[in-house]
Amino acid sequence: MSRLSFMLARVVVLSVGLIVVVSMAEPMIGQEAKGKFADPEKAFELADKDKDGKLSKEEFKALMSLGGKLKDNPKVGDFLFDRLDANKDGKLSLDEFKKLREMGAKGKDGFPKKDMPKKEVDPPASKAGNEKPTAEQVAFFEKKIRPVLVAQCYSCHSEEAKKEKGGLLLDTRDAIRKGGETGPAVVPNDLRRSLLLKAIKYTDENLKMPPKTKLSDEVIADFEKWISTGAADPRESHAAVAHAKEIDIEKGRQFWAFQPPVKTPPPAVQQTTWPKNDTDKFILAGLEGRGLKPVGDADKNTLIRRVYFDLIGLPPTPGEVEAFVKDPSPNALAIVIDRLLDSPRFGERWGRHWLDVARYAESSGKAANFGYPHAWRYRDYVIESFNKDKPFDQFVREQLAGDLLKARDEREKAEFAIATGFLSIGPKNHNERNPMQFQMDLADEQIDTTFQAFMGMTVACARCHDHKFDPIPQKDYYSLAGIFRSTETCYGSVRTLQSNHPSPLIPLTAESGYTPGIEPMTLAQRTALEKQITDLKEEQAKAFKEGGFASMAAIRTRVQIGLLESRATMYDKDGQPKLLAMGARERSRASDTAILARGEIDKPGERVARGFPQVMTAKPVSITSGSGRKELADWMASDKNPLTARVFVNRVWSHLFGQGIVPSPDNFGASGQKPVNQPLLDTLAVQFMKDGWGVKKLIRSLMLSHAYQLASVQDAKNFDLDPENTLLWRMSPRRLEAEPIRDSMMAISGLMDLKPSTGSDVARVGEGPVQALQRFQGPFQKDNPHRTVYLTVIREQLPEALTLFDFPDPNAVAGERATTTVPAQSLYLMNNPFVIRQSEAVADKLLASGDDEPNRIKRAYEMFYARPPNDREVKAAGEFLTAYAKQFGGRDARRKSWSALAQAMFASAEFANLR
Numbered sequence: 001m002s003r004l005s006f007m008l009a010r011v012v013v014l015s016v017g018l019i020v021v022v023s024m025a026e027p028m029i030g031q032e033a034k035g036k037f038a039d040p041e042k043a044f045e046l047a048d049k050d051k052d053g054k055l056s057k058e059e060f061k062a063l064m065s066l067g068g069k070l071k072d073n074p075k076v077g078d079f080l081f082d083r084l085d086a087n088k089d090g091k092l093s094l095d096e097f098k099k100l101r102e103m104g105a106k107g108k109d110g111f112p113k114k115d116m117p118k119k120e121v122d123p124p125a126s127k128a129g130n131e132k133p134t135a136e137q138v139a140f141f142e143k144k145i146r147p148v149l150v151a152q153c154y155s156c157h158s159e160e161a162k163k164e165k166g167g168l169l170l171d172t173r174d175a176i177r178k179g180g181e182t183g184p185a186v187v188p189n190d191l192r193r194s195l196l197l198k199a200i201k202y203t204d205e206n207l208k209m210p211p212k213t214k215l216s217d218e219v220i221a222d223f224e225k226w227i228s229t230g231a232a233d234p235r236e237s238h239a240a241v242a243h244a245k246e247i248d249i250e251k252g253r254q255f256w257a258f259q260p261p262v263k264t265p266p267p268a269v270q271q272t273t274w275p276k277n278d279t280d281k282f283i284l285a286g287l288e289g290r291g292l293k294p295v296g297d298a299d300k301n302t303l304i305r306r307v308y309f310d311l312i313g314l315p316p317t318p319g320e321v322e323a324f325v326k327d328p329s330p331n332a333l334a335i336v337i338d339r340l341l342d343s344p345r346f347g348e349r350w351g352r353h354w355l356d357v358a359r360y361a362e363s364s365g366k367a368a369n370f371g372y373p374h375a376w377r378y379r380d381y382v383i384e385s386f387n388k389d390k391p392f393d394q395f396v397r398e399q400l401a402g403d404l405l406k407a408r409d410e411r412e413k414a415e416f417a418i419a420t421g422f423l424s425i426g427p428k429n430h431n432e433r434n435p436m437q438f439q440m441d442l443a444d445e446q447i448d449t450t451f452q453a454f455m456g457m458t459v460a461c462a463r464c465h466d467h468k469f470d471p472i473p474q475k476d477y478y479s480l481a482g483i484f485r486s487t488e489t490c491y492g493s494v495r496t497l498q499s500n501h502p503s504p505l506i507p508l509t510a511e512s513g514y515t516p517g518i519e520p521m522t523l524a525q526r527t528a529l530e531k532q533i534t535d536l537k538e539e540q541a542k543a544f545k546e547g548g549f550a551s552m553a554a555i556r557t558r559v560q561i562g563l564l565e566s567r568a569t570m571y572d573k574d575g576q577p578k579l580l581a582m583g584a585r586e587r588s589r590a591s592d593t594a595i596l597a598r599g600e601i602d603k604p605g606e607r608v609a610r611g612f613p614q615v616m617t618a619k620p621v622s623i624t625s626g627s628g629r630k631e632l633a634d635w636m637a638s639d640k641n642p643l644t645a646r647v648f649v650n651r652v653w654s655h656l657f658g659q660g661i662v663p664s665p666d667n668f669g670a671s672g673q674k675p676v677n678q679p680l681l682d683t684l685a686v687q688f689m690k691d692g693w694g695v696k697k698l699i700r701s702l703m704l705s706h707a708y709q710l711a712s713v714q715d716a717k718n719f720d721l722d723p724e725n726t727l728l729w730r731m732s733p734r735r736l737e738a739e740p741i742r743d744s745m746m747a748i749s750g751l752m753d754l755k756p757s758t759g760s761d762v763a764r765v766g767e768g769p770v771q772a773l774q775r776f777q778g779p780f781q782k783d784n785p786h787r788t789v790y791l792t793v794i795r796e797q798l799p800e801a802l803t804l805f806d807f808p809d810p811n812a813v814a815g816e817r818a819t820t821t822v823p824a825q826s827l828y829l830m831n832n833p834f835v836i837r838q839s840e841a842v843a844d845k846l847l848a849s850g851d852d853e854p855n856r857i858k859r860a861y862e863m864f865y866a867r868p869p870n871d872r873e874v875k876a877a878g879e880f881l882t883a884y885a886k887q888f889g890g891r892d893a894r895r896k897s898w899s900a901l902a903q904a905m906f907a908s909a910e911f912a913n914l915r
Contacts, residue, residue, distance in 0.1 A: 040094075040097060040098045040100075041094065043063065043097075044094050044097050046063065047059045047060060047062065047063035049062075053093075053094075054091035054092060054093055055091060055092040055097060056090070056091055057077075057081045057090070060077065060080075060081050060084075060092060060097075061077035061081065064077050064080070080100065084096050084097065084099055084100060086099075133230065133232030133233075133234065134232070134664070136664075136666065136667070137229060137230065137232030138232055138234050138469075138671050139458040139461060139667065139671070140222075140225075140226065140229075140232070141226065141232050141233060141234065142234075142458070142461040142467075142468055143448070143458070143460055143461050143463070144219075144222040144226065145222065145223065145226050145233075146235075146464070146465075147463065147464035147465070147598060147599050148215070148219055148222075148223075149170055149171070150464065150465070150598055151464070151598045151599070151600060152209075152210045152215065153170045153209065153210070154170065154171055157169055157170040157171070158170065158171035159171055167180040167181045168180030168181070168185060170185060170196075171235070172235045172236065173233035173234070173235045173236065176196070176233065177231075179195060182195055182207070183195055186227060186231050187227075187231075188227065188230045188231040189227070189228060189229075189230055189231075190227070191224060191227055191228055194227050194231075195207065196209070196223070197220075197223055197224060197227060200214070200215050200219075200220055200223060201220060202214050216367075217367050218366060218367060218429055234468065234469075234671075247466055247467075247471045247472070247473050248471065249471055249614050249615050251471070252470070252471025252615045253471075253615055255470075255471075255615075255670065256674070256675070256678060257456075257642065257643060257646070257668040257669065258615055258616055258642050258643075259642060260640070260642050261642065261645065261646055261681070261682035261683075261685040261686050262682050262686070263682065263683045263686040263687065264679040264682065264683050266278040266281035266282060266285075266683075267281055267282065267285035267679075268281075268285070269281055269284045269285050269288060270288055271284060271288070271293075274294070274706060275706060276704060276705055276706040277701065277704065277705055277706075278683070279680065279684070279701065279702065279705045279707065280705050280706045280707055282677060282679060282680035282683070283677075283680070283705075283707045283727070283728050286677060286727045286728075287727050287728075287729055290721055290722065290727060291721070292717070292718050292721060292722060292727060292729050293718070293729070294706075294707070294710055294728075294729050294730065295710055295711050295713050295715050295718070295729060295730045296710070296711050296713070297706075297709050297710060297711060298709055298710060298711040298712070298731065298915070299711070300324060300325045301321060301325060301866050301867040302711070302712075302866075302867075302915050303333070303709055304316050304320070304321055304324045304325075304336065304866060305321075305865075305866035305867075305914070306731075306914050306915070307333070307336060307337060307340065307703065308320075308340065308866075309736065309740055309914055310349075310655070310656055310703070310914075311337065311340040311341065311343075311345075311346055311349065311350075311699075311703075312340050312343055312345035312346055312348070312349050313345070313348065313349035313352075313739060313740040313743055313787075314345060314740065314743055314744060314747050315744050315747060315748065315863075315864075315866060316866055317863075318859065318862035318863060318866075321862060321866045321867075324336055333703075333704065333709070334700075334704060337700055337703055337704070338700070341696045341699070341700060344387055344756075345754075345787075346386065346387060346696075347382075347383040347384060347385070347386040347387030347388075348383055348756075348787050348789045349740075349789075350386045350655075350695070350699075351379070351382040351383035351385070351386045351387075351789065352739055352789045353651070353655055354382050354386070355379060355382055355789070356808050356813075356814045356815065356817070357452075357453045357651070357666075357813055357814065357815055358378075358382070358399075358422055358425070358449070358453060358813075359425070359426055359427070359449060359810050359811060359812055359813055359814070360375070360378065360379060360382075360425060360793060360810060361375065361425065361427075361793045361794065361795045361810035361811075362375040362376065362760060362762045362792060362793050362794060363762070363770050363794045363795045363796075363797075364427055364428045364429075364430055364491075364493070364795065365427040365428075365795030365796055365810075365811055366427055366428060366429045366430065366431075366795075367429065367431055367498070368429075368430045368431040368498035368499065368769060369769065369770040369771065369794070369795060369796055369797075370428075370430050370493050370494075370499055370767070370768065370769055370770065371762045371765070371766070371767060371768060371769075371770050371773055371794070372425065372491060372492065372493075372582060372762065372767075373492070373570075373760070373762045373763040373764075373765070373766055373767055374421075374492060374505060374517075374580050374581055374582045374763065375421065375425050375582055375760070375762070376517060376759055376760040376762070376763060377418045377421060377514075377517075377581045377582070378418060378419070378421030378422065378425055378582065379760075379789070379790075380756070381415065381418045381419055381421070383756075383789070385398075386695065389694060389695060389696045390695075391692055391693040391694060391695075392645075392648055392688075392693040392694075392695055393637035393638075393639075393644075393689075393693040394637070394693070396454055396633060396636050396637040396644065397633040397634065397637050398415075398416050398419035398420075399419045399420060399422035399423070400420070400422070400423070400450065400629055400632060400633035400636065401420070401629040401630045401632070401633040402415075402416030402417055402418075402419035402420045402583070403416060403417055403420055403506075403583065403584060403585045403586070404586070404626070404629060404630040404633075405630075409511075410509050410511040410512045410513075411511075411512050411513050411514075413509075413512070414508045414509065414512035414513075414514055414581070417506050417508065417581055417583045417585075418508075418514075418581045418582075418583060419583075420583035420584040420585075421581065421582040421583050422449075423446050423450075423484075423487070423489055423583070423584040424489050424490055424491040424582040424583055424584055425491070425582060426442075426445045426446065426449055427445065427795060427810075427811045428441075428442060428445070428491070428501075429441060430493060430498060430499045430500065430501060431498040431499070431500060432500065432501070433500060434601065435500075435501065436601045437601050438500070438501050439485055440481070440485075440596070440599075440601060442484075442489060443481045443484040443485050444460055444463055444481070445460075446484045446487075446489070447459055447460050447477070447480050447481065447484060448460035448813075449812075449813055450636075452666045452667070452813040452815075453666075453813055454636050454643075454644050454647065454648075455616075455636065455641075455643040455644055455647055455668070456643060456646075456647040456650075456662070456664075456665065456666055456667055456668035456669075456672070456815075457470065457472075457613075457643065457667070457668060457669055458470070458666075458667055458669060458671070459472055459476075459477060459480065459613060460477070462474050462476065462477035463477055463596075463599045464598050464599035465598070469669055469670040469671040470615070470669040470670050470671075471614075471615045472613050472615065473614075474595055475595060475606075475608050476611070476612075476613045476614055478593050478594070478595045478596070478608050479592075479593075479608050479609060479610055479611040479612070479613075480610075480611075480612070480613070480632075481593045482590075482591065482592045482593040482608070482609070482610035482628070483610050483623070483627050483628040483629055483632055484627075484629075485591070485593055486586070486587050486589075486590035486591060486610070486626070486627035486628065487584050487585070487586065487587060487627045487629055488503070488584065488585050488586065488587045489503060489584050490503050490504050490505050490506050490582060490583050490584060490585065491503050491505075491582050492504070492505045492580070492582065492767055493767055494562055494563070494565075494566040494767045494768055495562075496558070496559055496562040496563075496768065496769070497555065497558070497559060497769075498769065499769070505580040505581060505582060506580065506581045506582070506583045506585065507578070507579065507580060508579035508580065508581055509579070510579065512579070514579055515758065515759075516576070516577030516578070516579055516759075517577070517758055517759025517760070517763045518570070518577045518759055518763050518764055519577075520571075520575045520576050520577060521571050521575040521577075522575060523575065525575070526568075526571070526575055529564060529567065529568055530568070532564055533561060533564045533565060533568070536557055536560060536561050536564070537561060539557065540554065540557050540558070540561070543557075559768070559769070559772050560772070562768065563766065563767075563768040563772060563773065566766055566767045566768055567765075567766040567767075570766055570767075584629075586626055586627055586629075587627065590610075590625070590626055590627045590628070592607050592608060592609050592610055593607065593608065593610075594606065594607045594608070595607075595608060609623070610623045610627075610628045611623065611628075612632065612635060616641070616642060616643070617635070618640075621635070639689045643668060645685040645686075645688050645689050645693070646662075646668070646681060646682070646685045647665070647668060648688070649681065649684045649685045649688050649698065650662050650665055650675075650681060651665055651815055652695070652698055652699060652702065653681075653684075653702065654815070654816060656699070656702050656703065656708060657702075657707075657708070657728065657731070657732065658731075658732040658734045659726075659732070660815075660816070661675050661676050661677055661678075661680060661681040662674070662675045662676075662681065663676070665815035665816050666813050666814075666815040666816070676726045676727075684698070707728050707731075708731070709731075710728075710729075710730050710731045711730060711731065711915075712730055712731045712732065712733045712915040713730060714730075715729065715730065718730070731915070733913055733914065733915050734819075734913065734914045735819045735912055735913050735914075736912050736913065736914060737805065737806070737807075737817060738788065738801060738802045738804070738805035738806065738807045739787070739788035739789060739802075741805055741911075741912055742788045742801050742834075743787050743788050744911070745834075745835065745838040745906055746785070746838060748838070748842055748863050748864060749837075749838040749839075749841035749842050749845065750841060750845055751785060751837070751838060751841050752785060752786075752787070753785040753786050754786075754787070755786070756786070756787075756790065757784065757786040757787075757790035760790075760792055761780040761792045762780065762792055762794070765780070770794055770797065780792045780794065783834065788801070788802070793810055795810055795811060798810075800828065800832070801828075801832075801834065804822075804824055804825050804828050805825060806818050806819055806820055826907060829903070829906055829907035830903070830907060835903060835906055836899070836903065838902075838906065839899045839900070839902040839903035839906060840895070840899045840902075842860075842863075842898075842899070842902035843895050843896075843898035843899040843901075843902055844895070846859060846860060846898055846902075847894065847895060847898060853878060853881070854874055854878070856898075857869060857873075857874050857877045857878065858874070860877075860901070860902065860905065861873065864905045864906075864908075864910075864911055865905075865910050865911065877901060880897075880900075880901060880904075881897045881898065881901060882897075884896070884897040884900050884901070885897040888900075
């Protein structure tokens with residue numbers, strides 16, 4: 001029996017709750033049973049052998065074992081039955097039985113709907129794609145897919161075409177899915193059966209579209225992503241395509257998001273003793289209006305664990321838990337919150353939230369993935385800004401126009417310059433040959449990120465046509481494009497194969513006090529580097545002269561020479577690293593931009609003055625000099641702006657409560673979701689601005705609300721009326737993100753280095769294509785002892801510890817992370833050397849304590865779960881340790897058994913979730 005199998009079996013049999021047993025339910029159900037479960041009432045009727053209207057445990061287990069693996073694991077059936085038996089009468093009603101499908105399909109330890117993962121296994125292609133698309137999916141279609149269809153396909157395959165070819169229309173959702181004479185053009189979630197993808201990939205000699213010029217690899221990749229994620233398509237009729245309506249700006253200004261936020265007096269409530277602050281009054285009024293009551297408060301062990309993870313992303317130590325639990329004072333929670341807000345760990349936790357929004361990464365991504373060795377400075381700037389509690393309006397100004405702000409000294413001047421890295425760290429298609437196309441794509445990416453990040457608006461959807469949902473005409477998009485095209489984006493990159501658009505970097509002065517992030521180069525190292533370059537050049541020249549240099553070898557040598565020369569330019573002649581940063585600055589000449597018909601660079605039209613979207617401004621903005629970035633930054637950070645404060649307050653709320661008041665945090669437009677409680681959102685936004693845009697004060701206020709301190713227990717009546725918990729009758733359970741999962745392992749094991757990491761692995765190897773850098777310099781370090789926020793983030797090559805636990809795609813704004821439950825996560829926790837190493841360190845730590853076994857078990861529970869175990873758990877863990885040592889005895893049996901127990905606890909649902 002393997003160690004993995006033994007651990008799984010023993011933990012399940014002992015029922016210590018150490019792994020998410022319910023997530024194993026559906027895979028273990030046989031195919032026959034699965035068919036029955038498609039209709040739970042039929043499955044229930046099938047299992048109810050004695051026809052008493054309820055299922056006994058034996059009847060339930062008999063159904064579960066039909067053709068499946070549960071017949072070999074009867075204890076899992078026992079566990080599931082006990083989990084479903086809510087009233088503990090020893091039988092399952094139909095309603096109780098129906099919860100099984102939610103548990104098995106959705107995971108999350110049996111918590112329904114709102115607590116379930118937001119991403120699930122794709123449904124069969126024949127049934128997929130009819131669900132209402134998310135705002136993000138619609139935005140992707142409008143930005144990436146519709147423009148290509150219009151530009152490349154509509155001339156032959158639309159209702160307006162003189163003659164449709166092959167009976168194929170591509171200008172509506174129904175038509176593109178129906179397809180033409182050869183079959184459906186698009187089958188949601190099915191790349192193989194989608195003939196459109198086959199056509200644009202040119203894999204069939206008889207099916208090539210467009211017929212004259214193949215689309216770029218990047219565009220093809222967009223279509224693959226679109227189809228594989230459900231082919232969201234908001235197009236409903238031909239009339240909508242043929243007869244576009246002129247946008248009514250004045251009418252558009254009546255939309256809630258474009259109206260200034262208004263502070264509302266807190267509503268009266270019946271349960272007057274429940275609210276701790278005004279936020280609670282808004283929440284309680286909403287509950288009472290629906291006849292609901294909030295559940296009870298979380299116990300102190302649960303609450304302090306929640307607070308620690310929300311504020312610093314790390315678990316409390318047993319001593320910190322004990323001190324809080326024993327503190328009877330009414331301000332005990334406030335004391336803990338204030339201490340954690342002042343911790344340098346706070347900036348690492350909340351800075352990572354913003355890095356998600358800022359699409360932070362250390363490479364360009366796209367077809368040619370080039371490293372950005374100076375991107376880490378922006379990461380550190382963000383962390384420092386949150387630690388210093390920088391007012392959010394200032395944070396906005398610095399990132400958009402820091403180079404244009406007046407600085408007090410060289411240190412602040414450098415800080416402001418680094419802040420503009422926000423504009424330069426995005427993905428770029430470096431191998432694009434056309435300079436104009438590269439400029440327009442760069443500006444588009446900056447517009448898209450800026451408006452989604454700060455204002456929750458998908459303005460970039462208006463690049464090729466008027467926005468299909470929001471009152472943003474194409475003209476307004478090109479007014480903004482003029483601002484960003486008048487800005488020089490400084491990202492670096494060496495000129496080499498596939499890098500056609502290198503740029504300078506921003507120099508920082510020695511007086512700024514910033515560190516280079518890499519070690520100086522000794523004279524011997526510099527001499528060796530220069531000799532290596534000289535030798536390669538001589539080898540190259542000799543080979544060319546003799547005509548014996550194979551083309552691929554020549555390319556490799558050329559690339560290697562470029563990388564070495566680039567590395568040499570990172571240092572002064574004395575071997576000291578140059579102080580450089582990514583960022584943005586003004587171009588020598590600022591100019592307006594022409595509207596491009598369908599977004600195509602060879603179809604310029606009317607030139608439009610630089611400015612902002614009309615629907616969000618009371619009067620036109622006049623930009624007479626400079627790029628207009630300063631004016632843009634001041635406008636976005638103004639208390640007159642209707643969206644900036646709302647959007648950020650909503651982001652904070654989402655991180656603390658699991659879902660935003662506006663559930664689509666990056667889209668406050670018409671295709672997004674409306675606020676659940678707009679008076680509350682607006683009141684918080686107004687107060688946030690009145691309080692000087694103070695982030696820590698806002699967080700503190702929300703965490704001291706009664707709503708934040710609620711338990712996560714179920715309530716049948718509340719669930720029936722509000723299954724999504726939108727009214728906040730309880731705290732929604734949440735799965736921890738990738739970073740706190742990894743960080744917690746290192747914190748508990750004692751193997752974490754809490755000192756901030758200096759620089760990055762990309763900085764140490766220099767500029768150039770990521771693939772070539774790894775070939776010549778070695779792989780980037782993944783086993784970093786520092787906090788996960790300091791791990792190298794390479795687009796398209798993220799560390800396994802991040803991707804498995806739903807780290808967001810750094811190519812786009814991600815205000816909200818998906819949560820999935822997939823087998824690979826369990827396999828990682830059970831097999832990865834990193835996890836095993838942490839487990840062994842925990843074992844060593846516990847064994848060195850000198851405690852007896854029961855107290856050692858108690859200490860383990862306190863370390864992992866911030867609570868003591870009950871008697872049953874102590875007994876079960878002891879039995880596990882004894883059984884494991886007996887099965888895998890020999891030398892060091894005690895250490896092995898404790899390591900196995902620690903690893904099982906790392907793999908448990910309780911460890912990975914907040915209640």
